Amino acid sequence: MTLAMSHAALSQHLEQGFGPVGADLTIDAVDEGSVTLRLCPHEGHIRLGGTVSGPSLFLLADVAFYFAILARLGPVEMAVTTNASIDFMRKPAGDLPVLGTATVHKLGRTLAVGQVLMRNPGRDAVLAQASLTYAIPPKRD
Amino acid sequence: MTLAMSHAALSQHLEQGFGPVGADLTIDAVDEGSVTLRLCPHEGHIRLGGTVSGPSLFLLADVAFYFAILARLGPVEMAVTTNASIDFMRKPAGDLPVLGTATVHKLGRTLAVGQVLMRNPGRDAVLAQASLTYAIPPKRD
Amino acid sequence: MTLAMSHAALSQHLEQGFGPVGADLTIDAVDEGSVTLRLCPHEGHIRLGGTVSGPSLFLLADVAFYFAILARLGPVEMAVTTNASIDFMRKPAGDLPVLGTATVHKLGRTLAVGQVLMRNPGRDAVLAQASLTYAIPPKRD
Amino acid sequence: MTLAMSHAALSQHLEQGFGPVGADLTIDAVDEGSVTLRLCPHEGHIRLGGTVSGPSLFLLADVAFYFAILARLGPVEMAVTTNASIDFMRKPAGDLPVLGTATVHKLGRTLAVGQVLMRNPGRDAVLAQASLTYAIPPKRD
Numbered sequence: 001m002t003l004a005m006s007h008a009a010l011s012q013h014l015e016q017g018f019g020p021v022g023a024d025l026t027i028d029a030v031d032e033g034s035v036t037l038r039l040c041p042h043e044g045h046i047r048l049g050g051t052v053s054g055p056s057l058f059l060l061a062d063v064a065f066y067f068a069i070l071a072r073l074g075p076v077e078m079a080v081t082t083n084a085s086i087d088f089m090r091k092p093a094g095d096l097p098v099l100g101t102a103t104v105h106k107l108g109r110t111l112a113v114g115q116v117l118m119r120n121p122g123r124d125a126v127l128a129q130a131s132l133t134y135a136i137p138p139k140r141d
Numbered sequence: 142m143t144l145a146m147s148h149a150a151l152s153q154h155l156e157q158g159f160g161p162v163g164a165d166l167t168i169d170a171v172d173e174g175s176v177t178l179r180l181c182p183h184e185g186h187i188r189l190g191g192t193v194s195g196p197s198l199f200l201l202a203d204v205a206f207y208f209a210i211l212a213r214l215g216p217v218e219m220a221v222t223t224n225a226s227i228d229f230m231r232k233p234a235g236d237l238p239v240l241g242t243a244t245v246h247k248l249g250r251t252l253a254v255g256q257v258l259m260r261n262p263g264r265d266a267v268l269a270q271a272s273l274t275y276a277i278p279p280k281r282d
Numbered sequence: 283m284t285l286a287m288s289h290a291a292l293s294q295h296l297e298q299g300f301g302p303v304g305a306d307l308t309i310d311a312v313d314e315g316s317v318t319l320r321l322c323p324h325e326g327h328i329r330l331g332g333t334v335s336g337p338s339l340f341l342l343a344d345v346a347f348y349f350a351i352l353a354r355l356g357p358v359e360m361a362v363t364t365n366a367s368i369d370f371m372r373k374p375a376g377d378l379p380v381l382g383t384a385t386v387h388k389l390g391r392t393l394a395v396g397q398v399l400m401r402n403p404g405r406d407a408v409l410a411q412a413s414l415t416y417a418i419p420p421k422r423d
Numbered sequence: 424m425t426l427a428m429s430h431a432a433l434s435q436h437l438e439q440g441f442g443p444v445g446a447d448l449t450i451d452a453v454d455e456g457s458v459t460l461r462l463c464p465h466e467g468h469i470r471l472g473g474t475v476s477g478p479s480l481f482l483l484a485d486v487a488f489y490f491a492i493l494a495r496l497g498p499v500e501m502a503v504t505t506n507a508s509i510d511f512m513r514k515p516a517g518d519l520p521v522l523g524t525a526t527v528h529k530l531g532r533t534l535a536v537g538q539v540l541m542r543n544p545g546r547d548a549v550l551a552q553a554s555l556t557y558a559i560p561p562k563r564d
Contacts, residue, residue, distance in 0.1 A: 085225070106512035224508075255411075274506060370503065
């Protein structure tokens, strides 16, 4: 499995193509099978009780999976999420980054399907797991 | 089925207990079976292409279901989402409000389960559907 | 919304096109917005404790949604489930039929998306809810 | 992470405690992090077109995850599925066994959460992925 975009190219795309969202996320690691994004929580990501909010983890999972598709296909514009299922298992401390590691299990002609595991750096415990499906627009010739 | 919190009480809770999130959402309607929240999208909710982003719809669904639980139980602090599955069906125009109507199908001792349908005001077409489970903390005596 | 197949045509399709599965299910009701299937549990559907098993409810939801698509499109061969998310809320008594009411919220060119609510006949309590996506094969010309 | 039940003990439980279901499934592998079950499809698992049916894969995922919980906790009676989300990616050939490898990511006091990946033996391609939540009954003292 070869990659269509390098770590550097994915980082540039994240910084330049995602507006305010890009500012909270960075590409942490890229390998043949997965892409890991890092969320550094700020005040807007914290919910009552001082933990990272569910919608912030959803955002991390959604964008991480999008970049795992980009790593395989190159810059596909306007791929959209059609389904996401997310399980929140442990409350993530608000003062630690969260890593989301996305793996594409199927890259079909019209659908990409896979999953994201979210953890704190250096920890084994899974904070949340997500399954995602993206619709890939037909190629313009 | 009687309600533990009125429309006015839910609105006050949303305005005072949700920080920045509360500012983007309002309680649109409350009846015996469901609670509807309204998201008025601003720049931060819009993704490439000018539509409301997936994470913004997730936020709407998540908070709408939380308030549907509150309407039944009263102000339960720290109920947390354990699972959410969301299907994105149609791209929501960025210049229209989105209504999320949440229905609680089961309100157990430890879990609340139900669904949210998202539409534009006055339209039948469903933009997105979500199924949610919240864990309800044990009562403090 | 007009229907492409009548109650009688759907019943015939279920009896003739589903092999052993068809024998356990019947078309209970068809209207413009939804199709209801009935599962009459027998020994093979019962799990330890005497309730209807999760896989049996999954089967009911999966087939009910398929027939809700057929009611709209006519006999589409080989449409396949791509995603299903199911919440089990209450244990269904093993000696009562289960009704699964399927509603198609989006019928696109390639994907059909909607939900199924499962109840015992004459009861309001929801036993389980499911969200489903089917891929619709391209038309053969 | 130590195991509460060995491969042999899990096999015996599957054979003796699951009635007709147990006959179609075997424990394929057990290690510290996961349990793999094998489904050898017979006529009742095949759908139109000759592939293994969705409900059969759901059954495999559901039981595999249950046995992954048992491997950790010992024979917990009456743990029940509360949520399952499954993505079907590739049609499984009807004449090959399907392996379901279940991993428990969280084993809490009341909920167990994790995932199952399904593949044909010796193949990397994922046929289906599932996320599952089980409710664990309180201990009887």
